[in-house]
Amino acid sequence: QQQVKQSPQSLIVQKGGISIINCAYENTAFDYFPWYQQFPGKGPALLIAIRPDVSEKKEGRFTISFNKSAKQFSLHIMDSQPGDSATYFCASMDSNYQLIWGAGTKLIIKP
């Protein structure tokens, strides 16, 4: 069964610092790599996603990058804020075009 390996499992960053979460996939049917953000008691919400023809996408303080040869993609959060404290999930698409999810990273931003 295909897997997406997400690291680290948990991360503590000082306010204003850079948070970096990495994911590695095995194979993908389609170069679509979304990142979801989940707050306690809520369902995951789409944060940012990269489309097949780009290797990097930036939205505000959030940047995702994609390295096809290494089969890796990552999320960078610049100027991390306490409100960014949440669990982050990455995902890739398997051969059935079904999303395969990473195990999640619990991010804590210390004030």
Add this chain to the structure above:
Amino acid sequence: KAGVTQTPRYLIKTRGQQVTLSCSPISGHRSVSWYQQTPGQGLQFLFEYFSETQRNKGNFPGRFSGRQFSNSRSEMNVSTLELGDSALYLCASSVVETYLGTDTQYFGPGTRLTVL
């Protein structure tokens, strides 16, 4: 547009019972997926329905079943509940996002199921 709604939000059942969870997708979304979320296992895919047909299925036992109605609303049923079925059950509806070229999933708040 209203988001994905799930009912009930919380459920407490005992072993051996069965349970039905409901999901109403975002208006216009025809695909609904169900996930089980537990602290140690992350998001585990259960099944996906599109236009009342099961399109994909995860690796869960036959005690887990679902269906979708003509209005795209979906239900998930778990029979003969086990302690290990305690989890947050998430429903996601999806639509093709042109700028991404693929479906984007939008999640509901989930139903927290506790099996005693």
